[in-house]
Amino acid sequence: MDQNSIRQLISDKVTGIISEADDQILEQLVRDNPEVKQELLQAQREFVAFINDPHYKEGSAEANWEIINSAIKRRKARRRLIGYSAAAAIGIGIVILTKMFLPEKSRDTVVFAQNVSSHSLQIQFATGEIIDLYAQPADVIMGGLRLKIDTNAKVIAVKYAGTGGKGSNILRVPIGMNYQIILSDSSKIHLNSVSELTFPLQFSGKYREISLTGEAYMEIAPGMTPFVVNTPSGTVRVLGTAFNINTYTTGITKVSLVKGKVACIIDDQEVKLQPGKAAIMHNHAIKVEKLNEWELAWLTGRYKFDQVSPMELARLFYRLYGVEIVIDNKKKAENKHYTGTILRNETLETSMDLVRAYGIHVYYKEGKYHWY
Numbered sequence: 010m011d012q013n014s015i016r017q018l019i020s021d022k023v024t025g026i027i028s029e030a031d032d033q034i035l036e037q038l039v040r041d042n043p044e045v046k047q048e049l050l051q052a053q054r055e056f057v058a059f060i061n062d063p064h065y066k067e068g069s070a071e072a073n074w075e076i077i078n079s080a081i082k083r084r085k086a087r088r089r090l091i092g093y094s095a096a097a098a099i100g101i102g103i104v105i106l107t108k109m110f111l112p113e114k115s116r117d118t119v120v121f122a123q124n125v126s127s128h129s130l131q132i133q134f135a136t137g138e139i140i141d142l143y144a145q146p147a148d149v150i151m152g153g154l155r156l157k158i159d160t161n162a163k164v165i166a167v168k169y170a171g172t173g174g175k176g177s178n179i180l181r182v183p184i185g186m187n188y189q190i191i192l193s194d195s196s197k198i199h200l201n202s203v204s205e206l207t208f209p210l211q212f213s214g215k216y217r218e219i220s221l222t223g224e225a226y227m228e229i230a231p232g233m234t235p236f237v238v239n240t241p242s243g244t245v246r247v248l249g250t251a252f253n254i255n256t257y258t259t260g261i262t263k264v265s266l267v268k269g270k271v272a273c274i275i276d277d278q279e280v281k282l283q284p285g286k287a288a289i290m291h292n293h294a295i296k297v298e299k300l301n302e303w304e305l306a307w308l309t310g311r312y313k314f315d316q317v318s319p320m321e322l323a324r325l326f327y328r329l330y331g332v333e334i335v336i337d338n339k340k341k342a343e344n345k346h347y348t349g350t351i352l353r354n355e356t357l358e359t360s361m362d363l364v365r366a367y368g369i370h371v372y373y374k375e376g377k378y379h380w381y
Contacts, residue, residue, distance in 0.1 A: 010038070015045060019052050029354055036356065050366055129183055132156070135176025154178060154210045166191040167210065180206045184331035195230040201307055203328045224255045226308055243275040243290035253305055257324065262290040265300045310353035316346040319380060330357045337381035
């Protein structure tokens, strides 16, 4: 592959718009050629230097274009950075740590990890039996529940097998995986990694009711009875709609409404959302704000984060890769916030290289990664 083609791949990589096929090509080039790896890391460093340039400021593409060109010329790297700066100008997501997380000696250390029972896709039936779905044939029948499994499309369809099937079943999606389940009423639940969905074989009574921990995008089929989602911080009631629920942060449930109608309920409070709005349920209160479309990017394999702390970023790494991140110097970390994007198909080492490129020192000790 010629140098211009490699540079185009690097440009797409840094700006977060690389396709899955091109990303695999670039990863192979990085593995086979140390010079390509160094060029990628250098491009990432230069881009961060550009973003942190005092002449750069957030704004429209038109307002910043002359500033961007000026900054590039001052670095004598116009040819190399023009693709990167253009992407920044139009607001394409990139892994940018907007405030540098510089080394500082400290004895304060905090470790982040979540309790995940398995790294396999599991279902726990109402009988208590647990099955690894990847180890099963295309169809599974258990106690009145029939699961039609398509591992290539990452879809499970729930069907009624004829008899029994009372009680709730639990689907657990492991680290680094997304999966979709189609419930018996044809509602589609797209589950993010490290998420758990509790659901019945058949809906009966006044409500169609499920429970969620983690994150899921839901496309609820219209029905005669309301659809209810129970979360650790509150309840969401719908009649037919598309929305996202995120419960990753302890004590907080965020509901983002794309279309339709939902009601968010805590205690005796009820707030009805309109499309394009999001509700945050926390401390027995409900706050409404504008929907942030970045928060739905995980559905397309992009994990975008906006002004998050190192602790939140470490949790994202855990959900994607299952690694514990130790944050050295907790006090300094509390004042740092990052904005950017990680692609789902990135390898752990590639993502760690991106972290290193933005000033965070990474080292491995006693089975854990440390950041400072």
